Amino acid sequence: MNPLAFIGxxxxxLARTVRASVRHGLSWRECLHQLYETGSRSMWLVMSGxxxxxxxxxxxxxxQARKVTGNLPVVGPPYFELxxxxxxxxxxxxxxxxxxxxxxxxxxxxxxxxxxxxxxEMSAGDPYADLVAPRVVAGLVGxxxxxxxxxxxxxxxxxxxxxxxxxxxxxxxxDARFVDGWDVLAGLTKGAGCGLYIPLAAAVAGLxxxxxxxxxxxxTTRGVVAACFGCLLIAFVVALGFQALGV
Numbered sequence: 001m002n003p004l005a006f007i008g009x010x011x012x013x014l015a016r017t018v019r020a021s022v023r024h025g026l027s028w029r030e031c032l033h034q035l036y037e038t039g040s041r042s043m044w045l046v047m048s049g050x051x052x053x054x055x056x057x058x059x060x061x062x063x064q065a066r067k068v069t070g071n072l073p074v075v076g077p078p079y080f081e082l083x084x085x086x087x088x089x090x091x092x093x094x095x096x097x098x099x100x101x102x103x104x105x106x107x108x109x110x111x112x113x114x115x116x117x118x119x120x121e122m123s124a125g126d127p128y129a130d131l132v133a134p135r136v137v138a139g140l141v142g143x144x145x146x147x148x149x150x151x152x153x154x155x156x157x158x159x160x161x162x163x164x165x166x167x168x169x170x171x172x173x174x175d176a177r178f179v180d181g182w183d184v185l186a187g188l189t190k191g192a193g194c195g196l197y198i199p200l201a202a203a204v205a206g207l208x209x210x211x212x213x214x215x216x217x218x219x220t221t222r223g224v225v226a227a228c229f230g231c232l233l234i235a236f237v238v239a240l241g242f243q244a245l246g247v
Contacts, residue, residue, distance in 0.1 A: 006226065010200035013128075017136060017200075020128035030134040038100045038135070038199075039142030046146045047153045049095045050088070054154030055161040057087070058173065062166050072162060076172030080155065085183040088151030090235040093194035096146050097227035101202045104135055105223025108206025109216045117207065127207065135199035143195030144188055151187070182247040186238060193234040201226035 058072075061079060065072045108131060111117050117127050155174055163170035205223035209215045 006230075009204045010197060010226075010230070013132065013200045013204050014136070014196075017128045017132045017203075020126045021133045024126050024129040026129065026133055026137070030130070031137045034134045034138035035142050037103060038096070038138040039145055041103075042096050042099045042142075042146060043149065045099055046092050046095045046150045050092055050150035050153040051157040053087070053091055054083070054157030057083075057154070058158045058161045059165070062162075072166055072168045073172035076162075077175040077178045079158065079173055080175055081178040081183055083151055083154055083158075084179050085186050086235070086239065088154060089147040089187045089190040089194070090231065091154075092147040092150030093143055093191060093198075093231045093235075094228055095150070096143050097194065097198045097231050098224060100139070100143075101198050101224045101227030102220055104199055104202035105206045105220040106216060108203055109209035109219035109223075112207055112209045112219075113211060113213075113215055132199065132203045132207075135203065136196065139195035139197075139199040140192060141195070143198065144191035147187065147191035147194075182242065186242045186247075189242075190235050190238050193238060194231040197230040197234060198227045201230055 057079065061075050062072050065075055069075075108117075111131070117131075120127055120130060158173040159170035161170070162168050162173055202223040205219045205226060209219035
């Protein structure tokens with residue numbers, strides 16, 4: 001993977017999309033449709049995935065707590081803070097990237113190889129304003145919401161697992177005493193950053209596809225890999241930024 005293209009191509013795609021949206025306007029109806037595709041259709045995957053993730057984390061926390069303190073509920077407050085600030089947004093965004101990135105890349109690459117994008121341009125349409133911009137708006141709105149829902153699912157799963165599997169007070173994992181506004185802001189910043197990057201990475205892969213069915217498969221793979229890797233990189237950069245600010 002070319003690092004320069006990995007960052008530069010989505011940045012160029014964003015610039016072209018903003019410029020095209022200013023010139024041609026934005027279809028809010030298409031934005032709502034893409035929000036449904038990105039948000040609602042990914043909801044079950046994010047909720048179920050984060051539910052299992054929360055249960056696995058509590059199981060691991062129980063084994064470590066038995067070695068150190070012997071008291072599982074004592075790790076509840078730091079668990080909740082870690083989930084709100086780090087794991088909730090990152091893992092939820094990865095799950096959204098896996099589904100949303102694949103969907104966007106496959107759809108746009110199919111349109112490219114079938115010359116539908118060229119047909120759109122010939123009919124005075126703009127692929128950046130008509131195809132990419134609604135997906136970017138949907139990502140900016142939908143992915144942070146998915147991160148919130150995913151964090152809630154992991155929290156409830158932790159409560160249930162601690163109560164039913166280990167017989168301790170599971171409500172300790174909903175203790176927000178260590179969570180402050182900076183934790184929430186850090187989590188939402190990661191969600192918004194990933195929500196911006198996922199559709200851009202998918203659009204770069206999809207609109208550059210040329211050839212037949214094999215090109216669609218390759219573009220879909222490139223879009224998903226770029227979206228997932230971008231989410232991890234964004235989470236790392238945001239974490240470093242907040243740590244540099246001392247919050």
